[in-house]
Amino acid sequence: MPIYKTITIDQYTKALIWKIEEPIEALEESIELSDYCAKRYQNMSSEIHRKGFMSVRQLLKLLGYTDFDLTYDAKGKPHLNDGTEISISHSFQFSAVIVSNRKVGIDIEKQRDKIKRIAPKFTPIEEYQSLGETDLIRKLTMVWGAKEALYKLYGKKGLRFLEDIFVRDFDFQNFTTTAEVYQNNLTTTYRLNFLEFESYTCVYALAL
Ligand SMILES: CC(C)(COP(=O)(O)OP(=O)(O)OC[C@H]1O[C@@H](n2cnc3c(N)ncnc32)[C@H](O)[C@@H]1OP(=O)(O)O)[C@@H](O)C(=O)NCCC(=O)NCCS
Structure with a gap:
């Protein structure tokens, strides 16, 4: 069961949690990465990290975004091109994304x-x-x-x-x-x- 929890906080704020149980090939399915993210992904040696990264792209998809809507600033903070606030976390078997019109952080x-x-x-x-x-x-x-x-x-x-x-x-x-x-x-x-x-x-x- 990939999508583990959906938390609707208000009209503009939603958090999604993914439980990573599938093989990496399933997580990669139908995901296209920007050049920047493809390079990062290629350099990840840990399978746990790769799965966390790809499961986040699956969560983005559920929220109506693709990897091309996401950029990272010099400090590594993710930003969505439409101005919606976003925060990302992954830890072993779980990953999470929160989006909002307000400043947000998730861990x-x-x-x-x-x-x-x-x-x-x-x-x-x-x-x-x-x-x-x-x-x-x-x-x-x-x-x-x-x-x-x-x-x-x-x-x-x-x-x-x-x-x-x-x-x-x-x-x-x-x-x-x-x-x-x-x-x-x-x-x-x-x-x-x-x-x-x-x-x-x-x-x-x-x-x-
Ligand atoms: C950046 C940091 C918050 C990431 O947290 P983490 O628990 O290691 O890892 P998480 O999986 O929860 O979060 C990683 C995500 O945070 C986001 N992130 C990275 N740097 C960020 C920043 N400067 N601002 C906001 N988000 C950031 C990214 O989206 C990243 O995932 P992605 O690159 O795959 O998209 C953490 O490494 C850090 O630097 N913490 C501060 C440490 C500190 O000051 N400690 C002193 C007290 S002991």
Whole structure:
């Protein structure tokens, strides 16, 4: 079942998630790539990466776009030629695309133990001390995904995960929260939404 989830957020905002279960040949079927993307694709040595890349083109197709509608800026941020905002993520068996008329970012992460090791780099770890092992990994993955999604929304270097992005605390009953981003003496608030499935976490960030 290739298309795994469709999330309609509002009239202009939609997220699609693909579960990658098919061989690469099936994902390549009926997909044409721009010269830029064909070159990138040829240079990808990992099958997981190639499948992630092609499944994103399948999601674009479902949204009515082709690879020729997509360009990348110098920082690697994708843009659609019609001005619609887009964000892309892929992680092992899943990929996701979100499109909107608002600024958006999306991230999919596999929930993994190693998140604990890098946690001090992106969040004040003492905030999570009351959580058991499983919930700790879940929450850290959510906060990490949130910051990655916001990083993509901004699309440029210089956004520091620890100092510039503050994710408001949330409980597991509430799969939504807000985040404040501090940039150029300006504080901007974003809505965050979380999904969990099959030991993966997906986060999308939207301008309010
Ligand atoms: C760019 C970055 C966000 C990608 O995230 P990732 O989890 O590695 O990979 P994902 O699959 O989720 O996302 C990859 C997609 O992000 C998009 N992307 C890449 N650079 C981007 C940028 N500067 N802005 C917005 N989107 C970007 C691309 O669409 C890419 O997929 P594609 O090239 O196949 O289309 C990440 O590598 C990064 O640089 N994060 C910031 C790291 C950081 O500051 N860490 C410090 C705190 S510890």
